[in-house]
Amino acid sequence: MKSVPQPTIHRLVAYYRHLKRLAGNNDQTVICSKKLGHDVGTSSAQVRKDLSYFGEFGCKGVGYDIQGLKKSLEVILGLNRSWPVVLLGAGNLGRALINYQEFKKMRLEIVEVFDYDLDKIGNNVGNLVVKNVKNLDSIISRGIQIGILAVPVEEAQGVAERLVKVGIKAIWNFAPTPLNLPPDVIIYHEDLSSSLVGLVFYINQLETKVIKNL
Ligand SMILES: NC(=O)c1ccc[n+]([C@@H]2O[C@H](COP(=O)([O-])OP(=O)(O)OC[C@H]3O[C@@H](n4cnc5c(N)ncnc54)[C@H](O)[C@@H]3O)[C@@H](O)[C@H]2O)c1
Numbered sequence: 617m618k619s620v621p622q623p624t625i626h627r628l629v630a631y632y633r634h635l636k637r638l639a640g641n642n643d644q645t646v647i648c649s650k651k652l653g654h655d656v657g658t659s660s661a662q663v664r665k666d667l668s669y670f671g672e673f674g675c676k677g678v679g680y681d682i683q684g685l686k687k688s689l690e691v692i693l694g695l696n697r698s699w700p701v702v703l704l705g706a707g708n709l710g711r712a713l714i715n716y717q718e719f720k721k722m723r724l725e726i727v728e729v730f731d732y733d734l735d736k737i738g739n740n741v742g743n744l745v746v747k748n749v750k751n752l753d754s755i756i757s758r759g760i761q762i763g764i765l766a767v768p769v770e771e772a773q774g775v776a777e778r779l780v781k782v783g784i785k786a787i788w789n790f791a792p793t794p795l796n797l798p799p800d801v802i803i804y805h806e807d808l809s810s811s812l813v814g815l816v817f818y819i820n821q822l823e824t825k826v827i828k829n830l
Pocket residue numbers: 704705706707708709710730731732733736749765766767768769771775790791792807808809
Protein backbone atom coordinates (compact mmCIF):
# COMPACT_ATOMS: atom_id res chain seq x y z
CA MET A 617 0.00 0.00 0.00
CA LYS A 618 1.22 3.53 -0.84
CA SER A 619 2.01 5.65 2.21
CA VAL A 620 -1.12 7.41 3.32
CA PRO A 621 -0.95 11.18 3.96
CA GLN A 622 -2.13 12.40 7.36
CA PRO A 623 -4.91 14.66 5.91
CA THR A 624 -6.35 11.56 4.21
CA ILE A 625 -6.53 9.76 7.53
CA HIS A 626 -8.29 12.75 9.10
CA ARG A 627 -10.83 12.77 6.26
CA LEU A 628 -11.37 9.00 6.57
CA VAL A 629 -12.34 9.60 10.19
CA ALA A 630 -14.81 12.27 9.04
CA TYR A 631 -16.29 9.89 6.41
CA TYR A 632 -16.52 7.16 9.02
CA ARG A 633 -18.28 9.40 11.54
CA HIS A 634 -20.75 10.57 8.92
CA LEU A 635 -21.46 7.04 7.65
CA LYS A 636 -22.03 5.93 11.23
CA ARG A 637 -24.66 8.62 11.59
CA LEU A 638 -26.29 7.65 8.29
CA ALA A 639 -26.18 3.94 9.11
CA GLY A 640 -28.78 4.55 11.82
CA ASN A 641 -31.22 5.77 9.18
CA ASN A 642 -32.88 2.81 7.44
CA ASP A 643 -34.30 4.98 4.62
CA GLN A 644 -30.88 5.57 3.12
CA THR A 645 -28.65 2.64 2.24
CA VAL A 646 -26.33 4.15 -0.39
CA ILE A 647 -24.45 7.40 -0.79
CA CYS A 648 -22.55 8.77 -3.80
CA SER A 649 -19.07 10.28 -3.48
CA LYS A 650 -20.42 13.73 -4.33
CA LYS A 651 -22.90 13.69 -1.45
CA LEU A 652 -20.42 12.13 0.97
CA GLY A 653 -17.84 14.75 0.02
CA HIS A 654 -20.38 17.54 0.31
CA ASP A 655 -21.54 16.36 3.74
CA VAL A 656 -18.03 16.36 5.20
CA GLY A 657 -16.83 19.46 3.35
CA THR A 658 -14.72 18.02 0.55
CA SER A 659 -15.04 17.09 -3.15
CA SER A 660 -16.14 13.81 -4.71
CA ALA A 661 -12.71 13.51 -6.35
CA GLN A 662 -11.07 13.78 -2.93
CA VAL A 663 -13.35 11.09 -1.49
CA ARG A 664 -12.48 8.73 -4.34
CA LYS A 665 -8.76 9.49 -4.04
CA ASP A 666 -8.76 8.96 -0.27
CA LEU A 667 -10.51 5.60 -0.61
CA SER A 668 -8.34 4.51 -3.53
CA TYR A 669 -5.39 4.02 -1.14
CA PHE A 670 -7.21 1.01 0.26
CA GLY A 671 -8.81 -0.65 -2.77
CA GLU A 672 -11.99 -0.28 -4.77
CA PHE A 673 -15.20 0.73 -3.09
CA GLY A 674 -18.70 1.39 -4.38
CA CYS A 675 -20.33 0.87 -7.79
CA LYS A 676 -20.12 3.36 -10.61
CA GLY A 677 -23.42 5.19 -10.98
CA VAL A 678 -24.79 3.71 -7.75
CA GLY A 679 -22.51 4.90 -4.97
CA TYR A 680 -21.28 3.32 -1.77
CA ASP A 681 -23.23 0.93 0.37
CA ILE A 682 -23.33 2.88 3.65
CA GLN A 683 -23.06 -0.12 5.99
CA GLY A 684 -20.40 -1.75 3.84
CA LEU A 685 -18.20 1.33 3.57
CA LYS A 686 -18.62 2.05 7.28
CA LYS A 687 -17.43 -1.49 8.10
CA SER A 688 -14.50 -1.22 5.67
CA LEU A 689 -13.41 2.08 7.20
CA GLU A 690 -13.72 0.56 10.65
CA VAL A 691 -11.22 -2.13 9.64
CA ILE A 692 -8.93 0.32 7.79
CA LEU A 693 -8.80 2.72 10.75
CA GLY A 694 -8.48 -0.09 13.31
CA LEU A 695 -11.76 0.85 14.98
CA ASN A 696 -13.12 -2.70 14.83
CA ARG A 697 -11.42 -3.33 18.18
CA SER A 698 -10.95 -1.40 21.43
CA TRP A 699 -7.84 0.68 22.09
CA PRO A 700 -6.92 1.37 25.70
CA VAL A 701 -5.05 4.64 26.22
CA VAL A 702 -2.98 5.99 29.13
CA LEU A 703 -3.01 9.70 29.98
CA LEU A 704 -0.19 11.54 31.73
CA GLY A 705 -1.15 14.74 33.55
CA ALA A 706 -4.49 15.13 35.31
CA GLY A 707 -4.53 18.91 34.90
CA ASN A 708 -7.00 21.11 33.05
CA LEU A 709 -6.45 19.52 29.67
CA GLY A 710 -6.09 15.96 30.96
CA ARG A 711 -9.40 16.18 32.81
CA ALA A 712 -11.15 17.61 29.74
CA LEU A 713 -9.85 14.74 27.60
CA ILE A 714 -11.00 12.13 30.10
CA ASN A 715 -14.46 13.66 30.18
CA TYR A 716 -14.75 13.91 26.39
CA GLN A 717 -17.27 11.22 25.44
CA GLU A 718 -16.55 11.01 21.68
CA PHE A 719 -13.41 8.85 22.10
CA LYS A 720 -15.40 5.98 23.60
CA LYS A 721 -17.80 6.02 20.65
CA MET A 722 -14.82 5.11 18.49
CA ARG A 723 -13.62 2.44 20.93
CA LEU A 724 -10.72 4.59 22.14
CA GLU A 725 -10.77 4.62 25.91
CA ILE A 726 -8.56 6.38 28.42
CA VAL A 727 -8.22 3.60 30.98
CA GLU A 728 -5.41 4.95 33.18
CA VAL A 729 -4.40 8.43 34.31
CA PHE A 730 -1.17 9.31 36.12
CA ASP A 731 0.12 12.46 37.77
CA TYR A 732 2.91 13.34 40.19
CA ASP A 733 0.98 15.89 42.24
CA LEU A 734 0.10 14.36 45.61
CA ASP A 735 -2.99 16.60 45.76
CA LYS A 736 -4.31 14.97 42.59
CA ILE A 737 -3.27 11.35 43.16
CA GLY A 738 -6.24 9.36 44.49
CA ASN A 739 -8.81 11.84 43.14
CA ASN A 740 -11.50 10.77 40.70
CA VAL A 741 -11.63 12.14 37.18
CA GLY A 742 -14.65 10.73 35.41
CA ASN A 743 -14.62 7.01 36.25
CA LEU A 744 -10.86 6.94 36.77
CA VAL A 745 -8.72 7.33 39.87
CA VAL A 746 -5.54 9.38 39.34
CA LYS A 747 -2.52 7.17 40.03
CA ASN A 748 1.01 8.07 41.08
CA VAL A 749 3.32 8.34 38.07
CA LYS A 750 5.89 6.42 40.14
CA ASN A 751 3.71 3.37 39.48
CA LEU A 752 3.58 3.80 35.71
CA ASP A 753 5.18 0.34 35.32
CA SER A 754 1.85 -1.15 36.37
CA ILE A 755 0.46 -0.53 32.87
CA ILE A 756 2.94 -2.92 31.25
CA SER A 757 0.71 -5.92 31.91
CA ARG A 758 -2.28 -4.13 30.34
CA GLY A 759 -0.63 -4.00 26.91
CA ILE A 760 -1.44 -0.31 26.39
CA GLN A 761 0.25 1.07 23.28
CA ILE A 762 -1.06 4.64 23.10
CA GLY A 763 -0.22 7.47 25.49
CA ILE A 764 -1.48 11.03 25.78
CA LEU A 765 0.95 13.63 27.10
CA ALA A 766 -0.77 16.49 28.95
CA VAL A 767 2.06 17.64 31.20
CA PRO A 768 3.93 20.97 31.18
CA VAL A 769 6.58 21.53 28.51
CA GLU A 770 9.49 21.13 30.96
CA GLU A 771 8.28 17.64 31.94
CA ALA A 772 7.26 16.38 28.51
CA GLN A 773 10.53 14.80 27.32
CA GLY A 774 11.15 12.92 30.58
CA VAL A 775 7.59 11.67 30.83
CA ALA A 776 7.59 10.65 27.15
CA GLU A 777 10.76 8.59 27.71
CA ARG A 778 9.10 6.85 30.64
CA LEU A 779 6.07 6.09 28.49
CA VAL A 780 8.28 4.47 25.86
CA LYS A 781 9.98 2.38 28.57
CA VAL A 782 6.62 0.92 29.63
CA GLY A 783 5.74 -0.12 26.09
CA ILE A 784 3.97 2.91 24.62
CA LYS A 785 4.38 2.95 20.84
CA ALA A 786 2.38 6.05 19.92
CA ILE A 787 2.17 9.39 21.72
CA TRP A 788 -0.37 12.18 21.29
CA ASN A 789 1.62 15.14 22.58
CA PHE A 790 -0.23 18.26 23.73
CA ALA A 791 2.84 19.90 25.27
CA PRO A 792 4.01 22.48 22.72
CA THR A 793 7.53 21.10 22.44
CA PRO A 794 9.30 18.59 20.20
CA LEU A 795 10.08 15.16 21.62
CA ASN A 796 13.28 13.27 21.01
CA LEU A 797 12.32 9.59 20.99
CA PRO A 798 13.35 6.43 19.12
CA PRO A 799 12.26 6.61 15.46
CA ASP A 800 9.82 3.73 15.78
CA VAL A 801 7.68 5.72 18.23
CA ILE A 802 4.81 7.45 16.42
CA ILE A 803 4.27 11.00 17.65
CA TYR A 804 1.37 13.33 16.85
CA HIS A 805 1.85 16.88 18.08
CA GLU A 806 -1.30 18.80 18.87
CA ASP A 807 -0.63 22.49 19.04
CA LEU A 808 -3.88 24.32 19.74
CA SER A 809 -2.20 27.72 19.92
CA SER A 810 -0.73 27.37 16.44
CA SER A 811 -4.21 26.68 15.02
CA LEU A 812 -5.57 29.80 16.65
CA VAL A 813 -2.56 31.83 15.56
CA GLY A 814 -3.21 30.48 12.04
CA LEU A 815 -6.63 32.15 12.13
CA VAL A 816 -5.13 35.36 13.49
CA PHE A 817 -2.61 35.31 10.64
CA TYR A 818 -5.35 35.25 7.98
CA ILE A 819 -7.46 37.93 9.68
CA ASN A 820 -4.35 40.04 10.09
CA GLN A 821 -3.49 39.62 6.41
CA LEU A 822 -7.01 40.70 5.44
CA GLU A 823 -6.92 43.74 7.72
CA THR A 824 -3.48 44.75 6.46
CA LYS A 825 -4.77 44.54 2.88
CA VAL A 826 -7.80 46.68 3.73
CA ILE A 827 -5.62 49.31 5.46
CA LYS A 828 -3.23 49.39 2.48
CA ASN A 829 -6.16 49.97 0.15
CA LEU A 830 -7.59 52.85 2.22
N1 LIG B 1 -5.29 23.50 28.91
C1 LIG B 1 -5.36 23.55 27.59
O1 LIG B 1 -6.39 23.88 26.99
C2 LIG B 1 -4.17 23.21 26.76
C3 LIG B 1 -4.32 23.34 25.42
C4 LIG B 1 -3.26 22.98 24.60
C5 LIG B 1 -2.10 22.51 25.10
N2 LIG B 1 -1.94 22.43 26.44
C6 LIG B 1 -0.67 21.90 26.93
O2 LIG B 1 -0.97 20.68 27.62
C7 LIG B 1 -0.15 20.55 28.76
C8 LIG B 1 -1.04 20.51 30.01
O3 LIG B 1 -1.75 21.72 30.11
P1 LIG B 1 -2.75 21.98 31.32
O4 LIG B 1 -3.41 23.25 31.04
O5 LIG B 1 -3.60 20.77 31.54
O6 LIG B 1 -1.72 22.13 32.54
P2 LIG B 1 -1.97 21.82 34.06
O7 LIG B 1 -0.89 22.50 34.81
O8 LIG B 1 -3.39 22.11 34.43
O9 LIG B 1 -1.78 20.24 34.14
C9 LIG B 1 -0.55 19.59 34.01
C10 LIG B 1 -0.59 18.36 34.89
O10 LIG B 1 0.59 17.61 34.67
C11 LIG B 1 1.05 17.14 35.94
N3 LIG B 1 2.46 16.83 35.87
C12 LIG B 1 3.51 17.69 35.79
N4 LIG B 1 4.67 17.02 35.71
C13 LIG B 1 4.36 15.72 35.72
C14 LIG B 1 5.14 14.54 35.67
N5 LIG B 1 6.48 14.56 35.58
N6 LIG B 1 4.50 13.35 35.71
C15 LIG B 1 3.16 13.30 35.80
N7 LIG B 1 2.35 14.40 35.86
C16 LIG B 1 2.96 15.58 35.82
C17 LIG B 1 0.72 18.27 36.89
O11 LIG B 1 0.69 17.87 38.24
C18 LIG B 1 -0.66 18.68 36.37
O12 LIG B 1 -1.69 17.96 36.97
C19 LIG B 1 0.79 21.75 28.73
O13 LIG B 1 1.98 21.37 28.10
C20 LIG B 1 0.04 22.78 27.93
O14 LIG B 1 0.91 23.70 27.28
C21 LIG B 1 -2.95 22.76 27.28
